[in-house]
Amino acid sequence: xxxxxxxxxxxxxxxxxxxxxxxxxxxxxxxxxxxxxxxxxxxxxxxxxxxxxxxxxxxxxxxxxxxxxxxxxxxxxxxxxxxxxxxxxxxxxxxxxxxxxxxxxxxxxxxxxxxxxxxxxxxxxxxxxxxxxxxxxxxxxxxxxxxxxxxxxxxxxxxxxxxxxxxxxxxxxxxxxxxxxxxxxxxxxxxxxxxxxxxxxxxxxxxxxxxxxxxxxxxxxxxxxxxxxxxxxxxxxxxxxxxxxxxxxxxxxxxxxxxxxxxxxxxxxxxxxxxxxxxxxxxxxxxxxxxxxxxxxxxxxxxxxxxxxxxxxxxxxxxxxxxxxxxxxxxxxxxxxxxx
Amino acid sequence: xxxxxxxxxxxxxxxxxxxxxxxxxxxxxxxxxxxxxxxxxxxxxxxxxxxxxxxxxxxxxxxxxxxxxxxxxxxxxxxxxxxxxxxxxxxxxxxxxxxxxxxxxxxxxxxxxxxxxxxxxxxxxxxxxxxxxxxxxxxxxxxxxxxxxxxxxxxxxxxxxxxxxxxxxxxxxxxxxxxxxxxxxxxxxxxxxxxxxxxxxxxxxxxxxxxxxxxxxxxxxxxxxxxxxxxxxxxxxxxxxxxxxxxxxxxxxxxxxxxxxxxxxxxxxxxxxxxxxxxxxxxxxxxxxxxxxxxxxxxxxxxxxxxxxxxxxxxxxxxxxxxxxxxxxx
Amino acid sequence: xxxxxxxxxxxxxxxxxxxxxxxxxxxxxxxxxxxxxxxxxxxxxxxxxxxxxxxxxxxxxxxxxxxxxxxxxxxxxxxxxxxxxxxxxxxxxxxxxxxxxxxxxxxxxxxxxxxxxxxxxxxxxxxxxxxxxxxxxxxxxxxxxxxxxxxxxxxxxxxxxxxxxxxxxxxxxxxxxxxxxxxxxxxxxxxxxxxxxxxxxxxxxxxxxxxxxxxxxxxxxxxxxxxxxxxxxxxxxxxxxxxxxxxxxxxxxxxxxxxxxxxxxxxxxxxxxxxxxxxxxxxxxxxxxxxxxxxxxxxxxxxxxx
Numbered sequence: 001x002x003x004x005x006x007x008x009x010x011x012x013x014x015x016x017x018x019x020x021x022x023x024x025x026x027x028x029x030x031x032x033x034x035x036x037x038x039x040x041x042x043x044x045x046x047x048x049x050x051x052x053x054x055x056x057x058x059x060x061x062x063x064x065x066x067x068x069x070x071x072x073x074x075x076x077x078x079x080x081x082x083x084x085x086x087x088x089x090x091x092x093x094x095x096x097x098x099x100x101x102x103x104x105x106x107x108x109x110x111x112x113x114x115x116x117x118x119x120x121x122x123x124x125x126x127x128x129x130x131x132x133x134x135x136x137x138x139x140x141x142x143x144x145x146x147x148x149x150x151x152x153x154x155x156x157x158x159x160x161x162x163x164x165x166x167x168x169x170x171x172x173x174x175x176x177x178x179x180x181x182x183x184x185x186x187x188x189x190x191x192x193x194x195x196x197x198x199x200x201x202x203x204x205x206x207x208x209x210x211x212x213x214x215x216x217x218x219x220x221x222x223x224x225x226x227x228x229x230x231x232x233x234x235x236x237x238x239x240x241x242x243x244x245x246x247x248x249x250x251x252x253x254x255x256x257x258x259x260x261x262x263x264x265x266x267x268x269x270x271x272x273x274x275x276x277x278x279x280x281x282x283x284x285x286x287x288x289x290x291x292x293x294x295x296x297x298x299x300x301x302x303x304x305x306x307x308x309x310x311x312x313x314x315x316x317x318x319x320x321x322x323x324x325x326x327x328x329x330x331x332x333x334x335x336x337x338x339x340x
Numbered sequence: 341x342x343x344x345x346x347x348x349x350x351x352x353x354x355x356x357x358x359x360x361x362x363x364x365x366x367x368x369x370x371x372x373x374x375x376x377x378x379x380x381x382x383x384x385x386x387x388x389x390x391x392x393x394x395x396x397x398x399x400x401x402x403x404x405x406x407x408x409x410x411x412x413x414x415x416x417x418x419x420x421x422x423x424x425x426x427x428x429x430x431x432x433x434x435x436x437x438x439x440x441x442x443x444x445x446x447x448x449x450x451x452x453x454x455x456x457x458x459x460x461x462x463x464x465x466x467x468x469x470x471x472x473x474x475x476x477x478x479x480x481x482x483x484x485x486x487x488x489x490x491x492x493x494x495x496x497x498x499x500x501x502x503x504x505x506x507x508x509x510x511x512x513x514x515x516x517x518x519x520x521x522x523x524x525x526x527x528x529x530x531x532x533x534x535x536x537x538x539x540x541x542x543x544x545x546x547x548x549x550x551x552x553x554x555x556x557x558x559x560x561x562x563x564x565x566x567x568x569x570x571x572x573x574x575x576x577x578x579x580x581x582x583x584x585x586x587x588x589x590x591x592x593x594x595x596x597x598x599x600x601x602x603x604x605x606x607x608x609x610x611x612x613x614x615x616x617x618x619x620x621x622x623x624x625x626x627x628x629x630x631x632x633x634x635x636x637x638x639x640x641x642x643x644x645x646x647x648x649x650x651x652x653x654x655x656x657x658x659x660x661x662x663x664x665x666x667x668x669x670x
Numbered sequence: 671x672x673x674x675x676x677x678x679x680x681x682x683x684x685x686x687x688x689x690x691x692x693x694x695x696x697x698x699x700x701x702x703x704x705x706x707x708x709x710x711x712x713x714x715x716x717x718x719x720x721x722x723x724x725x726x727x728x729x730x731x732x733x734x735x736x737x738x739x740x741x742x743x744x745x746x747x748x749x750x751x752x753x754x755x756x757x758x759x760x761x762x763x764x765x766x767x768x769x770x771x772x773x774x775x776x777x778x779x780x781x782x783x784x785x786x787x788x789x790x791x792x793x794x795x796x797x798x799x800x801x802x803x804x805x806x807x808x809x810x811x812x813x814x815x816x817x818x819x820x821x822x823x824x825x826x827x828x829x830x831x832x833x834x835x836x837x838x839x840x841x842x843x844x845x846x847x848x849x850x851x852x853x854x855x856x857x858x859x860x861x862x863x864x865x866x867x868x869x870x871x872x873x874x875x876x877x878x879x880x881x882x883x884x885x886x887x888x889x890x891x892x893x894x895x896x897x898x899x900x901x902x903x904x905x906x907x908x909x910x911x912x913x914x915x916x917x918x919x920x921x922x923x924x925x926x927x928x929x930x931x932x933x934x935x936x937x938x939x940x941x942x943x944x945x946x947x948x949x950x951x952x953x954x955x956x957x958x959x960x961x962x963x964x965x966x967x968x969x970x971x972x973x974x975x976x
Contacts, residue, residue: 047532062879095881102880107873112895122881162621163396173881192395192559194618197603201617219532222562222605245609263537264607265566267589273544274537274566280502 008035009213010059010098010181015073017051017058019284020066026284028054030237031073033311036181036213043216043228043245047260049281050234052217056183059215060094077181096126099174103186105166109158115166116142116154119173126177141172145202164195171202178210185217200227221264225249233257236281236292239311243318253320255297291323303328349419350521350553351384351407356416358399358406362626374625376402378577379416381652384521389547389554391564393600394574397622400557403574404523407555408442409433420521438468441514445526448506451498457484457509458494461516468517483512486549487542504535511542515550523555528563540567561604565589570658573597576625576633579652583659593661593669596634632663640665671967678963682956689952690742693945694735704751704939725751742949748942752935757946760931765950767837768916768927771850774843775912778851779858780905786855787862787901792889794867802859809856814915818849818922835924846923850915854908861904865897872896899966906962913951 017029029051036042044052057063059075061082075082077098082090094100102108110118119138123129129137135154142150145168158166167187174182184203188196204227207214216228224231224245231248233241233256241254252258262275279296282288288295294304303323311321323329358377377399384390392400406413409425418425420436428436444450451460461480465471471479481491487508498506507527514522524543528536544567547554558564564571565585572582573594581594592598599616606613618637623629629636635645644664652662655670663669705722706713722728726737741748747757786806790799822845826834833842869875870893878892916929924930928947935943 047534060880062876091882091884093882094879095883100880102873102877104873108877110874110878110892110896113892121883125882125884164621170877173877192622193561193603194395194599195621196605197615197617200605220605221533221607225607225609226605249607249609260534261607263534265537265540265562267562267565267601267604267606268611271566273541276537276541277534 006037008037009078010036010215011074011076012055012059013074013076015055015058015075016071017054017063017068018071019068024285027237027287028068028284029058030287032232032234032237032239034232034239034242036215038180038213039207039211040230041207041214041216041228043218043224043231044234045218045221045224045231046234047219047281049236049284051237052219052234053185055234056100056185056215056217059183060098060100061090062094062100092126095122095174095179096177097179098181098183099177099179100183100185101167101170101174101187103189105163105170105190106158108170109166111158114155114157115161115169119154119169119176122173122176138172138176141176142169144175144206145169145172146198147172163191164198167191167195167199168202171199171206175206175210175212179212181213181215182207183215183217186219187216188223189218189220196223203227221249221261233260236287237284238292238321239319240293240321241319242311243320247316247318253314253318253325254293254322255299255324256293259296291321299324301329347385347388349383350386350421351555352417352419353383353403353407354381354417354419356380356403356406356418357414358402358411359414360411372626375577375628376625377406377413378628380574380577380579382572382579382582384553384555386520386553387547387551388569389556389567391556391558391568391571392574393558393561393564393571395559395600395622397576397625398574399577399625400559400574401525404442404525404555404557408437408440408523434467438470438517439520440523441517441519441521442523442525443507443510443514443527445529448498448503451506451509451513453498456495456497457489457512460498460509460513461494464513464516470517479516483515486515486546487512488538502535503531504538507531507539508542511539511546515546518550519552521553521555523557525557526559527556529558529560536563543567561601573600576622576628578633579660579662580634581659581661582652583656583661587656587659591670593655593659593666594634594663595638595640595669598669599637640668674967675960675964678960682960685956686949686953687739690739690945690949691735693948693952694738695731697941697944698731700936700939704941707939708751738945747946747949750935750943751940752938752943757942760943761928761946761950764926764928764931764947765954767925768920768929769954771843771846771916771919771925771927772909772912774847775851775915776854776905776909778847779854779908779912782851783855783858784862784901786859788866788889788894790859790863791866791870791897794863799863803863806856806859809852809859812852814849814853815918815922817852818845818919821845821849822922835922837923837925837927842923846919846925849922850912850919853915854905854912857908858901858904861901862897865900866893869893869897902962902966906959906966909958909962910955913955 012032012034015029015032016027019026019028032055034042044055046052054063058070059082061070063070070083073083077093082093109115116135116138119141120134123134123137124131139150139154142154147153147165147168153161161169187203188199191199200223203214216223218224228245231243231245232239233248233254235256241248241252241257248257249261252261259275259277263277265274277296282292288305290305290307291297291309294300297304301323309321309323309326311319312326313319314325356377357379359373359375362372362374380403392403394400402411405411407418413426420440425433425436455463458480461483462476465476465479480494484491484493489505489508489512498509501509528539531539540563543554546552556564556567568585570582570584571588573580573596575596581588581592581597588597589601592601599618602613602616616639620637623636631647632638632641632645632650635641638645648664650662650664652660654660655666705718705725705727708721709718726734738748745758747761749756750760786802790802793799822834825832825845832845836842875888875892878888883892916927917933920927920930921933928951932944932947935947
């Protein structure tokens with residue numbers, strides 16, 4: 001589905017989002033780069049605290065500020081930098097050209113407003129629709145996302161809908177103005193598996209019809225495998241591996257990606273013991289100077305603790321941030337590796 | 341696994357029902373009940389891990405709570421080593437609680453934030469009077485060793501630990517009283533995969549070491565596959581299928597189990613599967629559908645399914661299923 | 671909803687009976703004999719006994735109570751011991767004055783309180799917020815009799831722009847209503863602020879922002895409606911405190927309302943008058959509480975489900 005020759009619709013360059021708190025500066029997102037094309041689904045995956053959600057909020061500048069602040073980098077949307085845009089211009093992008101859906105359908109809808117109004121609001125604002133037209137369009141959107149008797153449902157308030165239906169409403173709301181980018185932040189994490197299957201199917205279907213680019217933020221590698229074209233794996237505020245989905249799963253390069261995949265219980269095979277990753281994530285207030293995974297890495301070498309590796313593209317297009325895949329990883333080290 | 345004949349039944353649940361009254365606005369409407377668990381029976385053998393899986397509202401957690409009498413069940417019997425737990429008075433029940441322990445999903449919410457780990461473990465031992473006062477310190481250090489926490493942990497408070505470590509504290513507390521059966525209610529659901537793997541390994545190790553029996557309640561089928569010997573699938577307060585793990589995952593016989601298994605996203609993009617996507621939501625447990633409770637979403641439902649409730653029947657050795665047409669899925 | 675109102679109405683009956691009981695018996699515990707007071711100083715034992723006999727004060731307490739209760743339900747609040755006028759007549763003259771005062775006070779409580787709370791919440795920990803919250807803290811801490819006297823001194827005596835006391839025009843309402851409403855306004859301001867700050871952190875506010883909704887619309891349409899829910903309860907509770915406050919404020923500003931009537935009657939040991947006054951005040955309170963509950967439900971329909 002990727003259109004390699006086309007210009008990407010969204011380009012994130014060196015994005016840094018830091019939180020300035022009493023404890024110090026938390027470098028939640030610390031220099032990440034990726035791009036998204038029309039019709040592409042990019043997965044951003046990682047464990048809690050890796051910065052994946054902060055990344056998604058940073059794109060739309062929804063970071064609570066203070067204490068959060070975009071400390072550097074660019075977010076280019078169709079060539080314009082969202083980071084330096086005026087608040088008014090930014091508002092016209094949100095929900096109109098770039099939309100977002102969130103993890104908790106239970107709490108992400110306003111409890112005292114009818115769901116139809118919550119969809120219509122965006123239409124009136126961005127598309128200059130009148131009350132009646134906006135309402136009719138929102139009923140149509142509810143129908144599009146597969147909500148039965150949409151006329152009746154539009155008048156109901158969120159508490160009258162199930163979790164799955166609320167997430168459908170969120171999707172209807174996000175897509176009402178036919179955005180070019182949809183950011184889905186853990187869209188199915190709070191849902192049961194059979195409902196998750198419905199929602200993922202729905203997002204895929206609507207993407208095919210409307211052609212938007214999708215950023216899928218998730219901790220679930222299964223969801224990534226089934227929905228994404230490319231995957232960026234995040235660890236401690238960095239992207240440490242970025243590759244087409246098949247390649248990541250078939251041949252993970254970064255030791256963290258390898259560890260992550262190994263620690264998953266497999267549904268189709270039996271294992272006596274699961275692989276684990278020793279140690280814990282470094283504090284975002286006190287990041288190590290070298291590779292952020294070094295202290296937990298089974299292959300660690302002195303160089304890993306001294307200097308942070310760059311995210312470097314290999315000849316097959318896989319990008320990885322690890323000294324093992326650089327020239328500095330000398331024959332001597334490989335030998336030591338083998339001895340271990 | 342041992343042959344069925346020489347397995348000892350540790351816990352037997354018979355016709356367990358748990359109804360919760362629902363408040364109605366009218367004075368005249370009849371009282372409505374959430375039929376959270378509606379007439380389920382199963383056995384738990386000594387030393388095994390039986391998992392209960394199902395989606396929210398299926399009654400899996402309610403079942404666990406009812407067995408522990410955290411909520412008094414509406415009806416039914418729960419035999420533990422032959423004695424009916426539900427008939428015990430408070431004093432005897434308290435004694436028995438040493439044998440039956442529980443680990444919850446959110447270790448933070450189930451640990452008193454104002455107690456140090458030492459106080460938490462001490463209290464657990466004091467209530468059950470399992471260890472003499474003078475030996476408690478040694479026992480606590482031993483416990484920390486079992487669950488892989490450093491000795492310094494004793495003087496720290498729950499908030500000073502990460503999620504995985506807190507779950508280890510919860511496990512240590514459960515172990516403190518030498519239990520036989522541990523009910524794990526979504527015990528690893530809140531943890532990141534790499535931490536989840538550590539806790540799962542720990543649980544398996546401890547089970548072997550102390551001959552523990554687990555009732556493992558979870559919505560995560562991959563985790564269930566990893567940890568269980570047998571699996572029980574619930575839907576809207578009913579048991580739809582119980583089988584040995586291998587049989588259940590290889591030849592699921594209930595359409596719901598099949599849909600559930602096919603819904604799990606698998607971290608392997610090469611694997612193309614036939615996917616069954618169920619229509620609609622789970623109906624309300626206040627007025628569950630007549631007949632088979634799954635018939636409103638079942639792609640194979642017939643007239644019979646709408647009127648006649650299927651019994652849980654043994655179709656293969658140790659493979660029970662409640663579907664009129666289960667033979668067709670063999 | 672209708673069933674709910676009916677049920678709530680039925681719940682108020684035992685409350686009202688309880689109130690009559692408490693009022694009646696507490697008055698019995700108050701030292702001082704109404705017969706003695708009525709007879710005047712130096713009256714003979716016979717005169718006092720005769721008065722007692724005439725008013726039925728020598729009967730057993732319980733009999734007096736049930737007698738009182740049945741007549742109350744017939745709408746007969748008895749006659750004043752002081753001037754033999756029906757208590758109800760007197761109350762009907764006084765009540766509207768107090769209700770008017772209470773209405774303006776609660777208006778000040780709500781409008782001033784919520785406005786201050788919102789101003790604070792929009793930019794928390796800013797200078798504006800700090801100032802508003804300091805004033806609110808003063809509003810809670812200052813005793814109303816002192817505050818009332820200060821207002822009177824400043825606006826009526828010094829500036830001479832508002833009348834000192836009495837109850838003739840709308841101008842007369844301003845100072846007493848401000849005195850009475852200020853404390854409540856301060857509490858409502860603090861409540862609105864914390865409730866707003868709580869709501870602003872909710873996921874659905876983030877959703878609204880992600881939709882591109884203007885900040886002012888977020889505050890008033892998405893925020894305030896949700897933030898109001900706990901504030902309504904506080905306003906309801908404030909109304910109780912406010913009714914109590916009328917006693918003081920009416921005395922300070924020489925307003926012939928229900929509160930002052932009760933105070934005067936207590937001084938006179940005019941039992942039926944006190945009982946009638948307190949009973950009516952309680953009734954008003956019960957009705958207001960009912961209204962608050964209904965409003966609360968209207969704003970928060972989810973309660974119906976739980």
